[in-house]
Amino acid sequence: MLDSTTLTTEALCRSILERHHDTIQIQKPEFAIRKLTRIITAALDLANAKSFHGMSLRDLSAASGISMGGLYAYFDSKTTLARMILEEVTAQVRLALEAPPADVADDPVRHLEWLIDTHIRLTEILQPWFVFSFMEAKHFPRSERRLAVDNEALTEDYFARVIERGLQQGRFRPDTPVLLASLIKPLLQEWYIKRSKYRRRNVSMEEYSASVQAIVLRSCLPA
Amino acid sequence: MLDSTTLTTEALCRSILERHHDTIQIQKPEFAIRKLTRIITAALDLANAKSFHGMSLRDLSAASGISMGGLYAYFDSKTTLARMILEEVTAQVRLALEAPPADVADDPVRHLEWLIDTHIRLTEILQPWFVFSFMEAKHFPRSERRLAVDNEALTEDYFARVIERGLQQGRFRPDTPVLLASLIKPLLQEWYIKRSKYRRRNVSMEEYSASVQAIVLRSCLPA
DNA sequence: ACATTTTTCGAGCGAACGCTCTAAAAACTG
DNA sequence: CAGTTTTTAGAGCGTTCGCTCGAAAAATGT
Numbered sequence: 001m002l003d004s005t006t007l008t009t010e011a012l013c014r015s016i017l018e019r020h021h022d023t024i025q026i027q028k029p030e031f032a033i034r035k036l037t038r039i040i041t042a043a044l045d046l047a048n049a050k051s052f053h054g055m056s057l058r059d060l061s062a063a064s065g066i067s068m069g070g071l072y073a074y075f076d077s078k079t080t081l082a083r084m085i086l087e088e089v090t091a092q093v094r095l096a097l098e099a100p101p102a103d104v105a106d107d108p109v110r111h112l113e114w115l116i117d118t119h120i121r122l123t124e125i126l127q128p129w130f131v132f133s134f135m136e137a138k139h140f141p142r143s144e145r146r147l148a149v150d151n152e153a154l155t156e157d158y159f160a161r162v163i164e165r166g167l168q169q170g171r172f173r174p175d176t177p178v179l180l181a182s183l184i185k186p187l188l189q190e191w192y193i194k195r196s197k198y199r200r201r202n203v204s205m206e207e208y209s210a211s212v213q214a215i216v217l218r219s220c221l222p223a
Numbered sequence: 224m225l226d227s228t229t230l231t232t233e234a235l236c237r238s239i240l241e242r243h244h245d246t247i248q249i250q251k252p253e254f255a256i257r258k259l260t261r262i263i264t265a266a267l268d269l270a271n272a273k274s275f276h277g278m279s280l281r282d283l284s285a286a287s288g289i290s291m292g293g294l295y296a297y298f299d300s301k302t303t304l305a306r307m308i309l310e311e312v313t314a315q316v317r318l319a320l321e322a323p324p325a326d327v328a329d330d331p332v333r334h335l336e337w338l339i340d341t342h343i344r345l346t347e348i349l350q351p352w353f354v355f356s357f358m359e360a361k362h363f364p365r366s367e368r369r370l371a372v373d374n375e376a377l378t379e380d381y382f383a384r385v386i387e388r389g390l391q392q393g394r395f396r397p398d399t400p401v402l403l404a405s406l407i408k409p410l411l412q413e414w415y416i417k418r419s420k421y422r423r424r425n426v427s428m429e430e431y432s433a434s435v436q437a438i439v440l441r442s443c444l445p446a
Numbered sequence: 447a448c449a450t451t452t453t454t455c456g457a458g459c460g461a462a463c464g465c466t467c468t469a470a471a472a473a474c475t476g
Numbered sequence: 477c478a479g480t481t482t483t484t485a486g487a488g489c490g491t492t493c494g495c496t497c498g499a500a501a502a503a504t505g506t
Contacts, residue, residue, distance in 0.1 A: 027452065028503095051362040053276040057494065067455045069496080078494065138358060139274040179426065179434040186409040203402065211400040219438045223446050250482065251473095280464065290485045292466080301464065452503070463492070473482070 002096060002118065004125045012129070013037045015091065016084045023080070025073040036074055038064045043081060044128040052082060052136040082140060086147045089126070089133045093151060096122045097158050108166030109221070113213050115158055116188070120209045123192040130192045152185060159184050163220065176220040187212050225319060225341065227348045235352070236260045238314065239307045246303070248296040259297055261287045266304060267351040275305060275359040305363060309370045312349070312356045316374060319345045320381050331389030332444070336436050338381055339411070343432045346415040353415045375408060382407050386443065399443040410435050 013036045017024060026032035042063035046055040057078065061068050075081045096118055104114045123130045137148030160181035166172040177183070191198070191208055198208060236259045240247060249255035265286035269278040280301060284291050298304045319341055327337045346353045360371030383404035389395040400406070414421070414431055421431060 025453090031453090051276065053274065054362060056492075058492090061456095068494095069456070070454055072495070073453075076495095135361060139277060175437075177434040177437045179431065180438065183410055183413065183434065183438060186413040187406055190406065190409040208402065211402040211406065214398075214400045215403065215406060215438060215442045218446075219441045223441075248483090254483090279462075281462085284486095291464095292468095292486070293484055295465070296483070299465095448506090450503100450505075452501105454501070455497105455499090457497100459494105459496075461493080464490100466489075467487095469485090471482105471484070473480105475480075476478095 002121045002125060007092070007122075007125050009041055010034075010037045012088050012092070012126075013040055016040070016088050019087060020075075020080075020084060023076055032074075035066060039066060039071065039074055039081075040085065044085070044132055047136060048128055048131050051139075052078075052132070053139060079141060079144060082136065083144050083147065085129060085132055086137065086144060086151070089129050090147060090151045090154065092122065092126060092129075093119075093154060097155070108162055108169060108171050109217065111162045112159070112166070112216060112220075115162065116184070116213050116216065117209050119155070119188050120191055120205060120212070123188065124205050127192045127195055130189075131195075134189060134193060155188070156181055156185050166220065172220040173222045180216070180219060184212075184216055187215070225344045225348060230315070230345075230348050232264055233257075233260045235311050235315070235349075236263055239263070239311050242310065243298075243303075243307060246299055255297075258289060258293075262289060262294065262297055262304075263308065267308070267355055270359060271351055271354050274362075275301075275355070276362060302364060302367060305359065306367050306370065308352060308355055309360065309367060309374070312352050313370060313374045313377065315345065315349060315352075316342075316377060320378070331385055331392060331394050332440065334385045335382070335389070335439060335443075338385065339407070339436050339439065340432050342378070342411050343414055343428060343435070346411065347428050350415045350418055353412075354418075357412060357416060378411070379404055379408050389443065395443040396445045403439070403442060407435075407439055410438070 010033060014033050017029065017032055017036055024032060024036075026035070039060070042060055043055070046059055046063055057068060057071060061071060064071075075084065097115060100111055100114050100118075104110045133148055133151060137145055140148075163172065163176065163181050167174070167176060191205075233256060237256050240252065240255055240259060247255060247259075249258070262283070265283055266278070269282055269286055280291060280294060284294060287294075298307065320338060323334055323337050327333045356371055356374060360368055363371075386395065386399065386404050390397070390399060414428075
C-alpha cells in the first residue's frame with residue numbers, strides 16, 4: 001500500500017542521490033540529501049508555476065537558498081536536473097505498479113481496479129513530480145524525451161497486459177474497445193494535470209477513482 | 224460537416240486578420256493574409272517541434288522568410304502572436320460544436336456521438352493548432368492562460384449539457400458517472416496530443432472515434 | 447594548533463533573447 | 477516618370493540566460 005509518509009520528497013531524493021552519486025560532488029550523503037531535497041522541491045515549485053524553461057537558475061538559487069555555483073555541485077547542467085526528476089518518476093511508477101498484492105493478481109477485474117486506484121493514489125502523493133514529467137518532457141532534448149515516452153508506454157503496458165488476460169479468460173466482452181488500454185492513461189493523467197480544478201469542485205480522490213473504474217469496467221465487462 | 228478544404232490555414236489566418244486588423248500594420252488584406260499564413264504556419268511548426276519559449280523570433284524569421292522587423296508589422300509582441308492562435312482555436316471550437324444538425328440535436332445519444340466525432344474530426348484537421356493551445360497555454364501570462372482554460376471549459380460544457388439532458392429524459396442510466404463530461408475531454412485530447420503514436424500504430428480516425436464513443440456510451444447507456 | 451579537504455559564494459563570461467529603429471526597396475498614384 | 481505611401485531589412489540595444497572559476501569559509505583530520 002502506498003504511503004505518503006514513506007514516499008516523501010526526501011526519500012525520492014535519496015534514491016536520486018544513489019543514482020547520480022558519481023556526478024554529485026558532495027561527499028557526505030546525509031548532507032547532500034538535505035540540500036538536494038531543497039533544490040528539487042524548489043525546482044518542482046518553480047517549474048510547475050512557470051515552466052522549466054521559464055525557471056532560471058538564478059530563480060532556483062534564490063528559492064532553494066543555494067548559490068549559483070553551489071547548485072552545480074549537484075548537477076552538471078540544467079538538463080541533468082530535469083533528468084533526475086524524470087528518472088525518479090519512472091522508478092516510482094515501476095515500484096508501485098509492478099507487484100500487485102497476491103489476492104488481486106489472479107482476478108483481471110480486481111487487478112484492473114487496483115491498477116487504476118494505485119496509479120491515482122501514487123500521482124496524488126507525487127503530484128508535482130508527475131506534472132513536471134508530463135508538462136516538460138516535450139521540450140527536452142531527444143534522450144530526455146525518450147524517458148517520458150517510455151514512462152507512458154510502461155503505464156499503458158500494465159493495463160494492456162491485464163486487459164489481454166481478461167479477454168483470454170473470457171471475463172471481458174470480446175468487443176472490448178481495442179484502444180481501451182491507451183485510453184485509460186489520459187483518464188489517469190487528467191487527475192494530476194487538472195488537480196486544482198477538481199479541488200475547486202470538491203471532487204475527492206475516491207470519487208475520481210470510482211468514476212474512472214466505472215467507465216473502464218463498463219466498457220469491458222459483459223453487459 | 225467539417226471540411227479540410229475550407230478549414231485551411233489561410234482561412235483561419237483571414238479570421239485572425241479580421242480580429243487583429245487594428246494592430247496589424249499591413250494595409251492590403253490579401254497581401255497580409257498571405258504573409259500571415261507563412262508566419263503562423265512556421266510558428267506552429269517551430270513551437271510544436273521545440274516549444275513556444277524555445278522558438279526564437281530569429282528562428283521564426285528564418286523559417287517564414289520574413290525579417291525580424293517585418294514580423295513586428297503583424298504583432299506587437301511574441302505573446303500577441305500566441306494569443307492570435309489561442310483565440311482562433313476557441314473560435315473554431317465554437318463554430319464546429321455549437322450547432323449540431325437538426326436530426327441529431329433531438330436525440331442525446333446521437334448528439335453525444337456527433338460531438339465526439341466532430342471534435343475528433345476538427346482536431347484532426349487543425350492538429351498543430353490544438354497541440355499548440357494545449358501544450359503552451361500553461362506557460363503564458365495570466366490573461367492568455369485564461370483563454371485556454373475557457374476553451375476547455377467550453378468543450379466540457381457541450382458534453383455536460385447533453386449528458387444532463389439524456390439523464391432528464393431517462394435515456395441514460397441514473398448511475399452515470401458524475402465526472403463523465405470532464406473525463407471525455409482527456410479522451411479527445413489524447414487523439415491530437417499523441418497523434419504520431421496512433422499514426423505509428425495505424426489507428427485510423429474512425430477507429431479512434433468508435434473506441435471513444437463505445438467507452439462513453441457504455442458508461443451512460445442502461446445495461 | 448595547524449594542515450588539508452570539502453563546500454560555498456557570486457561576480458563575470460559569451461551567447462542568445464525580445465524588440466526597435468532608420469534607411470532602402472518596392473508598390474502604388476496621377 | 478516623379479511623388480507618395482507602404483513594406484522590408486537586419487544591425488544594434490539592453491537584458492537575461494546557462495554556466496565557470498578562483499577565492500573565502502567551513503568542516504575535518506592530526
